[in-house]
Amino acid sequence: MSTGDQNETEGTAMTALILLMESVLSGGGSLLHLLHNAFPRARVSAAATSSASAPPFIFNVDGLLCTVMHIPAPAPIRELDPEIRNARFWPNAWSTISRHQSHLVVTVAGGSDGIARAMVLQRILVAVFVTQGSAIGSVYPSSGTLLPRKVVESLLHQDGQLAVPLFVSCFFAKEADEAFPAPSILASTKGLSDFGVMEVEARGFQGSVSELHQFILGISGHLIQSRPDIRDGHTIGVSEAQRIPVKIERSLFYSSQVYSPRFQ
Secondary structure, eight states: OOSOOGGGGTTOEEEEEEEESSSSOOOHHHHHHHHHHHOTTSOOEEOTTSOTTSSOEEEEETTEEEEEEEESSOOSOOTTSHHHHTOTTOTTHHHHHTTOOEEEEEEEEOSSOHHHHHHHHHHHHHHHHHHOTTEEEEEETTTTEEEEHHHHHHHHTSTTOOOHHHHOEEEEEEOOTTTSSSOOEEEEEESGGGGTOOEEEEEEEOSOHHHHHHHHHHHHHHHHHHOOOOOTTOEEOSSGGGOEEEEEEEOSSSSSEEEEEBOO
């Protein structure tokens, strides 16, 4: 079984929420200007119901429908939500997020290529974070990824590269005592399906959460961009001495199948 076909994501929309500390959007005209610069062939304009320099902005980029909307209310995030529990890049997320006053909703829809949608979304986010000084971070609701402003900006400034951590979240847990010979941890992704790729659940890892997280992000980027044909029983790794067997099996957490690298 291969990673799947990008056509599986046809018509899927990618949406990011940008959390703002201010209830009133400032810099709407500057944002519109930067969007014009980022997409010179697109007719970026405000909707008829708004002023000429205030969202919602609606435009088309290479067959993808893009919208930027401002919601003058906090995003629907609660302290016990998975976004907060799994925010490894933002340990104090809730203490900051709980005080935000409004949010922007950026959506890119259409086409059959998840990477193309993601790259357009990233270019829009660059303009948003340049113009919105009160932006504190982003949420990708489809996977539950929650990142602080500093991390988002560092990812977006890697020109021409897919910012995998923006779209793929990872849940970590301790393996059951009887699951493997030695005590270990597991990790389960969410977000790869937006790119037409099966999710990953790494099992039996004996290192640290940070080390496993680095491995997960690396293999996620490889699956999305290279789309290797990995079948049940194949191995993955950077060298023959470090090959890791992969099973294709039902997820521990979802009804779908996943890639399951087995470290033990």
